[in-house]
Amino acid sequence: MPTPPAPSSGQPDVARAAALLADPSRARMLKALSDGRALTGAVLAAEAGVGAPTASAHLARLLDAGLVTARSSGRNRFYRLAGPEVGHALEALALIAPPLPITSLRDSGTTNALRRSRTCYDHLAGRLGVALMGTLLDRGLLTGHDGTHRPATAVRDRASGYGHDHHYRLTPSGRTALHRLGIDLDALPPRRPLVRYCVDWSEQQHHLAGAAGAALTSRLLDLGWIRHGVSPRVVHLTPSGADGLADWIGLRPSMDP
Amino acid sequence: MPTPPAPSSGQPDVARAAALLADPSRARMLKALSDGRALTGAVLAAEAGVGAPTASAHLARLLDAGLVTARSSGRNRFYRLAGPEVGHALEALALIAPPLPITSLRDSGTTNALRRSRTCYDHLAGRLGVALMGTLLDRGLLTGHDGTHRPATAVRDRASGYGHDHHYRLTPSGRTALHRLGIDLDALPPRRPLVRYCVDWSEQQHHLAGAAGAALTSRLLDLGWIRHGVSPRVVHLTPSGADGLADWIGLRPSMDP
DNA sequence: GGAACACTTCGTCGCCCGACGAACTGTGCC
DNA sequence: GGCACAGTTCGTCGGGCGACGAAGTGTTCC
Structure with a gap:
């Protein structure tokens, strides 16, 4: 020891x-x-x-x-x-503290947090990551839970890190949507779980991890929809990325929960 | 609630x-x-x-x-x-972190911490406070424990704040010494404990609190042996204070435990 | 292909500490 | 002197979290 x-x-x-x-x-x-x-x-x-x-x-x-x-x-x-x-x-x-979620229209002028997100190791975290997850769930592309971390009812999930309490999975239309974006799910590393989630420390919502989460982040970079900021951990949504996400799955940056 | x-x-x-x-x-x-x-x-x-x-x-x-x-x-x-x-x-x-104790001669050049101490509400804390307490104990002016906070054997004492595990008290020669310095113990507020101690958060040693601790601090200020620094919480030992403490109880600023 | 290394995950344990209500102390007002 | 207010101390409870060993995963070397 x-x-x-x-x-x-x-x-x-x-x-x-x-x-x-x-x-x-x-x-x-x-x-x-x-x-x-x-x-x-x-x-x-x-x-x-x-x-x-x-x-x-x-x-x-x-x-x-x-x-x-x-x-x-x-x-x-x-x-x-x-x-x-x-x-x-x-x-x-x-x-160095992540800003707390915008909870009113009054706050939205002070922080447009959706445009400034973070990369969690190799997948999107932060506001963009949880908004993306939320939209995948809303559109029926992902299923298994509603994307929210609830400390009161959590069994093994903690306030940050990989989640274990819920079993998210892509629906057939979810797989099709990723394929349309240019992601070949069958070519992903077979031994790594396709769909995992993290409890996002700053948002207390889930964001997509696993092989699908990594592939999606990589693809968004390739498409120029996101780019790294001054700090390599921060990613910014680009204008073409905002348009692209709207066209792809109907996610609009102005949407705030 | x-x-x-x-x-x-x-x-x-x-x-x-x-x-x-x-x-x-x-x-x-x-x-x-x-x-x-x-x-x-x-x-x-x-x-x-x-x-x-x-x-x-x-x-x-x-x-x-x-x-x-x-x-x-x-x-x-x-x-x-x-x-x-x-x-x-x-x-x-x-x-804003208190420096840790000097543990070797090699460190003593980098921080002469004894000359820069703190006031804990109304009594001396920090390096000067615990050195003073240590000398009072060494010289037999105070008795009851050896001045050290030992987490492993603490019953109610915590890493900071008022202590409860030990019952320090002034010896007759301790009362005489304070009297020589100009402190009238009989004139102190009777309902406040004469001798209390704090576990010094930064030093993990005890320093004198209670009415005697407050009276001593006040007296040292009156004598010009200590004075407040730029930050009111920080007190400095003055040159005359160094001489005075040496004459009074044999406490020398160069002494490091 | 097997072994070793770097790292991660799981399950468990024990300690720390923030919260409270009750009771107490010190100060000020009438 | 009695009451009220501000603040402190005591005792207790429950939750959070840092530690570990064991087991597992991914990568590299032979």
Whole structure:
């Protein structure tokens, strides 16, 4: 059993710092403090959506770790961010965090996330990946489940990674549609599952994996319908790709669940 | 029961991003990749000090979240950071992480941490706080335990926050020493415990809290032996403070445990 | 074709930690 | 002095997750 090496002495422990921000309640409190105000424990409890005892425990940890400062004034205790470094860390984490789904028309102007997606190893993930999966299901090209990850009823599925709870499979018309796009399903590696799915970490929906998912991603690249962004993991839908997907299976980029 | 509000739609989920970095094994892997190299799963498993199955699971999560990219080459799979944003996030977290204890003479040139400490609400934490506590114990001014937090044998004590497992108390000579410094123990708030301790999150040692800890910190400020830094939570030991502590209880800033 | 290597998946275990209600402490108001 | 408010501490519960060994898959070498 390999033993974890101690972090280099004198070097900062990134994991410990990250752990402080990894809790949604603490993250909300720190975010509320990011505009420079001093806020009381009761206000921060409300911001975080937790009770006073829980807020008190979280603030004690943030205080002890030096991320916030506290000043008592009568029965109130006011908290502030300890310095600009905390705000910078929140911003840096926000840059690598996947944006949450657009849930209202009001948000659609701020992030047109469907046009900016991700590749999961060798198949499409992110907004485009789950939209594609959703349309394949809606059009009867894929069957087996409705594409949604439901933590409350999940048996083996986790919030990310390969899924196991559902058995998706291509319908005959699904196979025909892929063939029309130029994908020869019979030529795919026989020992790899044709249809698998991942629970998309950022979307909490399923996206297509397996040999079919890889072949589809490869084909969309070949057709110029998607292309890699500055970061190789990010793919962009091209204008011709938007038209192509609309013609192929009726998927339109403006569709938001 | 207050219900946690959903994060603002369309806004990045900082806690989810932080959670990915909050695991020591994943943090080590990402740190190893920070110099731009592409490394295999086996190498990253070794860097992290975990077995291949554990490394594989961690890398799958990092891959799915878009923090790394993967390229297979024969039986090897090479991983890279997905973009500079990940490295920036690691750096930003390192800035707010408390440095780990100096464990060798070789490190002492890189961080003279004893001169830069923290205030825990109203008492000294950080390196100065635990060094002070250690010296009070060594000199027989405080008694009850040896000042060390031992996770393996802790009953109620956690890795940070107020401690409960040990009952420290000032010895008669300890009370005299505080009196010599100008602290009137009989004038302290009677309902607050005189001597409490915190488990110092960054040092994993105990530091003095309670009314005595607060009074001591206040007195050191009054004497000009410590002063607040740019960040109000950080305190610096002043030159006169270094001399004063040496004269008072024989604590010398160059002493490293 | 068989063996070895790199990596993945499965099943299991135990620990950590975030949540709460109840009770308590400290402060301010009447 | 009594009451109310703000905040803290205690005790408990349940879920999440990181670890492993065993078994399996894919690739390369002989």
